[in-house]
Amino acid sequence: PTPTPTPPAGAPIAVSYTANNAVIANPERGFYRHVGCETPLSQSQLTNFRTADGETLMLCVFYLREFVNAPISQAKLNLFQQQMDTVRKAGLKAIVRFAYNDNNNPADAKPAMVETHLTQLAPMLAANKDIISVVQAGLIGAWGEWGNTQNYGDSYNMTAQNQADRKRVVDKLLAVVPKERQVQLRMPLFKTKLYSPTALTALEAFTGTAKARLGHHNDCFLSNSSDYGTYINPSVEYPYLEAETKYLASGGETCAYTAPRSACPSALTEMGRFHWSYLNLDYNTTVLNNWKSQGCFTEVDKKLGYRFVMQKGSFSSTAKPGGSFVVNLTLQNQGWAAPFNGRDVELVFRNTATNALYRVKLATDPRLWLANQTVTINQTVTLPADMPKGSYALLLNLPDPQASLRNRPEYAIQMANTNTWEASTGFNKLNHTVGIAP
Missing domain, CATH: 3.20.20.120 (Enolase-like C-terminal domain)
Incomplete structure (x- = not known):
């Protein structure tokens, strides 16, 4: 059978981020x-x-x-x-x-x-x-x-x-x-x-x-x-x-x-x-x-350890359930080390009306985000097919991979940026909203 093509995403919108100078209580460092x-x-x-x-x-x-x-x-x-x-x-x-x-x-x-x-x-x-x-x-x-x-x-x-x-x-x-x-x-x-x-x-x-x-x-x-x-x-x-x-x-x-x-x-x-x-x-x-x-x-x-600073990004403006979504994110590790334990990286789409969450794992390993290096994540991911029509805030989550800690925000990694961290969820706001419609 002819495969069903993945619906294309809307043109990416650029976002910039500001570094902060605070000491951050991040896990395992x-x-x-x-x-x-x-x-x-x-x-x-x-x-x-x-x-x-x-x-x-x-x-x-x-x-x-x-x-x-x-x-x-x-x-x-x-x-x-x-x-x-x-x-x-x-x-x-x-x-x-x-x-x-x-x-x-x-x-x-x-x-x-x-x-x-x-x-x-x-x-x-x-x-x-x-x-x-x-x-x-x-x-x-x-x-x-x-x-x-x-x-x-x-x-x-x-x-x-x-x-x-x-x-x-x-x-x-x-x-x-x-x-x-x-x-x-x-x-x-x-x-x-x-x-x-x-x-x-x-x-x-x-x-x-x-x-x-x-x-x-x-x-x-x-x-x-x-x-x-x-x-x-x-x-x-x-x-x-x-x-x-x-x-x-x-x-x-x-x-x-x-x-x-x-x-x-x-x-x-x-x-x-x-x-x-x-x-x-x-x-x-x-x-x-x-x-x-x-x-x-x-x-x-x-x-000591890692210190991740987001510099810029660009993300699809619109997308369809089950369709493509373009993510481009540049960050820099300004710490002395990379994380030495494994950790997931995921995009989180949060419905602005219902707060329902939809997650997409990114193909990147923070253990390889080495000290003093700039990391660029350029990926096109497929969105969950069951996402309802609506407006979604885009967030970045680096949770602890162990199930017992995965939803505990104090074990998630905070980016060293201003106006991005949500202490109550452990998410980093990417300051971008995407419209999802069939």
Whole structure:
């Protein structure tokens, strides 16, 4: 049979947008709060972080101190679920790390027991993947930072057995952490030694391999020339990280103020170079206070992670139900990183009389809207066939892809533009109206 042609759309109408200069509380980016995760979290405290302070992330280091030589108790597992429930109710996401000891205590669990624990935690990681932003490898050494460990050897002089044991832990983590989520390692050395000496490429990114899922965190950022041992050979590791972190989660915390390395000029340069998405607001306060006095703190707050600014668009003026609709949209990522987790992009048509919504998914991936790049979306989409005749406001929606959060506006991405954001819906107004008629 002869196919029915898709009815053409009306001539596109141009729209322009104005950037704003505000700090935006967008999901999975920005300053995070380090909150003790061994006792029940306060929902009011977390909600206040989100609504009053504008933070969208918290770090949950979940210590398993009493289970170095035994399976995790059901009560402890229940506590982890309770913590995740509280994070979800508060509208935040969690950076999750499991560890056995802090205070520079080397006690940790042997690989077989770690695997037992991760098997126990697997269902909870799966059930809470919606509000887990990223998982840090943890588990080995004091604070789960892979140093000072009684079971895994010297980080800088790993034996073949040490390497095998550490890789065993990471392999198990990659198996139990949902495939949509990344795992971060504490030093570039660990990824290059245990997995691949070469940096992740654009073709390898987001393919689900270990190389594509292993990101980086630096918890002594800007402290000295090696960041207290984070780097072994910066001349090699800097270019490696610069390439890798275009497509991987990158973040951490500062730990000491050492001028000029910790000062604003180098801080801004390195966070941009290594595509930082998040940074601890609670530590080190000396570093952060110096940034405030030097005048770059607000810029850090704005540029951590992604910052999408719509510049211009043009959209069909009229269209038919089931017909074609032309969308041309240009935006720029003025942040230091792209989103590291998947996210949908959809046009939303809202009937101006009834407020009925009709959605069309766009073929674009925000994880590839890279830092400092201009993105152009030029597509002709097919409208839903059941759209009633009427006038429709056009909106852009970047919702969380998980069903539990998809309709929660605090988990949607806000564009950095004036007079476009709808806080009540999580939609970005495209400031265009289209007439739909058969």
